[in-house]
Amino acid sequence: xxxxxxxxxxxxxxxxxxxxxxxxxxxxxxxxxxxxxxxxxxxxxxxxxxxxxxxxxxxxxxxxxxxxxxxxxxxxxxxxxxxxxxxxxxxxxxxxxxxxxxxxxxxxxxxxxxxxxxxxxxxx
Numbered sequence: 001x002x003x004x005x006x007x008x009x010x011x012x013x014x015x016x017x018x019x020x021x022x023x024x025x026x027x028x029x030x031x032x033x034x035x036x037x038x039x040x041x042x043x044x045x046x047x048x049x050x051x052x053x054x055x056x057x058x059x060x061x062x063x064x065x066x067x068x069x070x071x072x073x074x075x076x077x078x079x080x081x082x083x084x085x086x087x088x089x090x091x092x093x094x095x096x097x098x099x100x101x102x103x104x105x106x107x108x109x110x111x112x113x114x115x116x117x118x119x120x121x122x123x124x
Contacts, residue, residue: 002015005058012040013093016088016092022038023038024121035081037075038072038075038081038083039067039069039072039083040071040083041064041068041071041085041087042064042091043064044064045064045065047060067110071084071107077105080119082118082120082121083116083119084116084119085116086114097120098119098121100117101117102118103115
């Protein structure tokens with residue numbers, strides 16, 4: 001989650017850069033023995049703390065979060081480690097290397113399909 005609780009103008013870029021780093025580090029550490037899937041979506045959420053005492057937790061709720069979770073599940077179908085939605089792509093200040101259009105996919109609870117993009121984590 002990028003852009004809450006503090007505003008971050010390049011939140012989408014920060015999210016993609018973090019996921020590319022995570023994927024690269026997992027690959028370096030585990031080779032092909034561990035597969036991860038990360039879904040990135042951009043939009044409005046309700047963000048805040050819930051709970052009390054020693055059980056205080058920062059959380060997000062809303063359709064944007066639900067879509068990100070469903071996109072993450074689609075990594076199993078597409079075979080991508082990282083998938084992002086069109087709204088995330090549109091929010092980027094610079095497009096990452098290794099970006100591939102994965103077409104439109106139906107998501108549970110959405111009236112129309114969403115266009116998704118895979119990002120290949122490249123070793124540096």
